[in-house]
Amino acid sequence: MTVRELSAFEMEKAARLLREKLPCLGCHELDGEGGRIGPSLSRLAVTRSPDYVFAMISDPQGTVPGTVMPRVPMMRKYVTRPARYGYQLRVGGEPPLQRESDVVEETTLELIANYLLQREPSSGRVPAQLPRPAPSPPDSTADGATLYGHYCASCHGEEGAGDGPNAEYLPVTPVSHADATYMSGRPDDSLFDAIYSGGYIMNRSQLMPAYGWTLSREQIWRIVRHLRALCDCRGPDWSRDNR
């Protein structure tokens, strides 16, 4: 995979998307900003190969089995490219498209990868990464507590108090799942939706990534049930659809 040279405008646009729309900096540090769970992005061009970066963003679990990095589905949103760059149709496994004109070449994350791979590497000291979570991924039968410990606890804390080791590096305090008052106002479905689709769609922090392309529905429901154990509470009565 080769790095596409971005224009100055695209570089700036990618930088804004990265900071304002995407979850990357929840786990990765960039120029002193962002989490410490994953490797720093500040010097990506010198620390990782383009092939690795593109493979990682398109299929993290396939590239590094057991990684906590979820696959983030920002397919074509936010990106259009002028025709002078030439279009290459990349339909792949996406839903059938009606016309060529509906297609743009690049996914959002590829734009971000191109940006990270050609920005001037940071000359400062790269902050240390936090100790990695469990090296092997929970298997498909793992319970909610195990899944929570693997995917959630770095930010939200082992006991769900919003005080995981990564929390101090984030601009917003992670939700405290142990807060019964707060959690009593959150329906189970909303908790499921936030885990599945990420914080951005809930008008919350975009730094909370979507896990719906990484975990199965059943695994997400197990995490939801674990959240209820952490807060020792249940959702509002109106949210239970008479069940």
Place this chain on the structure above:
Amino acid sequence: MSERKRARARKPRQEEPSPPDTTPSRRGWAVGAAAVLVVAATVLLVQVARRGPDGGGTFPVPGPAILDTAASFEDFVGSDECEECHKAEYDAWERSTHGKAGGVPGDVRVIAPFDGVPIRFADAIVTPLAAEDGRLGFRVVQRDGTERFFEVAGVVGGGHMVGGGTQAFFSRFPDGTYRFLPFDYVRQEGVWFCQTAGRSNQGWTPIRPDMALSDCNDWPPVRVLGSYERLRNCQNCHGSQIVVRYDFEEKRYRTRFTTLAINCESCHGPGRRHIEIADSDSIDRVTDIGVEALATLDKDGSLGVCFQCHAVKAQLRPGFISGRPLEESFSDLLLLLSYRPYFPDGRIRTFAYQQQHLYSDCYLNGSMTCVDCHDPHSQKYRDIWGRPLVGRFSDGQCLDCHPSKAEEEEIVAEEPDSIWRVEIAGRPRAAAGTTVRINAHGRHRVGTPGSRCIDCHMPYLQEPDVGRRLRYSRSDHTIPIPRPRFDAMFGVENACVKCHRGRTFGEVQAQMRDWYGELKPPKDLIAGLLTARGVEDPAEAARLMLLPEDDYVALQFTNLSYYMLTYLRPDMSVLADEAVERLQRLAESDDLDLKALALASLHLARGDDPDVRSYLAGQLRGLGRKDRDIRRRWVWVLNFRGDAYSARGEYQRALAAYRKALEILPHDAKVLRNVGIGYSNLNDHGSALRYLRRSENANPNDVLTLVTLAFAMAAGGDMNGALNLYRRAIELNPWEPTSYFSLGNALLRGRRVENAIEAYRRALELDPGMAEAHFALGRIYYQLNRYNEAAAALRRGLEFDRGNEGARQLLMRLREEVETPPP
């Protein structure tokens, strides 16, 4: 409450304070003057005492206008310039509803039949005609023999909308405006129709042979393309970069537009700089390429692009063109005060657009913008990740944010005599006892219409102002939970009943309860507003309706607008501290409209209270770059209240509101004119003249100010001065019927009856639908015993103002007198 505040609250105040400029009566003048002096001195002392070193309760003057370096018409290049580099987006746009939204004959698909088949009214025959060269027009022959031909200069719409698509036509008029013709065509029903609001009040109705031409509220044509404050207008939305201005040298309006489609620059702003940068070969090296990356806008910024048109807007000042900040020229919320387009939950009460999305939970508690579902170039549907969807009914619009609702389950089919059974063509019903798959949340069989998210949450609802004769329904963008109680309360068609015809409110309610138990409670602001209905105490109402701790701007604005209209009036003697405090907290909002409404509310109700005044002054001092935008909105609200009081004959209150507006924009020509009119209504001609002259100085070319000033001069006895001013006004803009109408009024007041008749007739040549001029002629003819002419004039006026009781009674009296022989 502090002792000091309590004392002030107890102290009776004059409900209708005499304006300072009102001349006191001779009787009691000395006492009055002394009292005024004492009060003035006391107030001054109190105010000085309350002022801090920064000026206390003195309102600071407006900040300097921000240097206007934004776009002009010449900065726009048209979409064809975009095609070369952005071919994919251009192709998608060209086939989209925006790309096909309108145009000029020959360049746009006309779906209406210009086939020479007459459209018959009771008193006119309108024939749509097409010439061999492609030109289109309407020949209008009225019963009295007058014949006019309107050549079509603009076509708007193409019948694209699924819920009811129409096509409308504009003609170019001699004064330079493009005016909307009252002969629309609706694709689905395949009929010509017109809008009848304010006339026969039948909504949008197919044209029938028993209808009068004047049943159509756009007859005679006065509504212009583009925004022009003095004329009824379509704002800027039925075309791109529509600019209307009056050319004082050519003595006519100048209407310009790039296209009557919605082009690239309508959203992206002017493209000239971008093209220049692209052509300079530096485009890869610069971050400023002349256009903004709309994909990086935040939620409200993104919505603001679409709400340029998909919102009911109040115009704050002229001159908007895409690329300028919308908030400088328009407000998206202020019209909620007057037009009342929404019910408390945001659903449409009258007629509105997709701005109601601001009331949806997807906006209030989510990140949803228009482009999360609508591809901005093709207007086709997509999911929140940008993946194309098959169409408007696709669940993909909802399930990417609500994946929990995607689950299915199996149930045993019910007995076939269920009251909820709906036959679906081509789909056999599952036999009772067999297993079927249903959507676990929606409780409908998978694949049936009722199982789709939007069937319950975004049903197509008929726009109420349209009536029921023609289908014009739009998908409900409040994306509500179906609430049978609210549906019944507001008279909105229930989503379930759209398919399950005949089911009662009780049956729907019971089924909902059976499936879902307790429904999600409405937002506190909505519940509070509904609970407050009938509450008389402003403090209790404030506790229920004004909840500053909530963060929902549109709901806050809705509630505050109800509160202001119901509970606040100028210079109230008492308003509980709690209500004042809640208003002050709302005034801390970052939203321009909400902040301005809260400030105007405080100003209107308690603007003479030293504490409130000091607070308002502090707020004014802190506006910074928002100074002009807030002041314009603040003044809009006060002018609106003043106009409403004026229309009800409450002239003292009207003047009080206008004078408060003047405190906020002391040199604004329109505000000064309103104050002048306010005094004029109170027969204080001296003060009226003083303010109208100040208004004239502020804008010497404002024709309305000139004729208002002229009339005030005539009323004060200076007929020669008045006539000079009328001449000047007519010289400036010979197309303005109001000048002739006002001249007629002044001449009549000066007993120059024949001259007045001439002036009224000239006004009617310019605007044959000016009911007041017809009525004035009717009254004159009646007094001159020219009964036939009087009756004709009154009847003509009543065609356009059917509720005018005075004209109706005069016409009846006229009939009696004509028909009753003298003794």
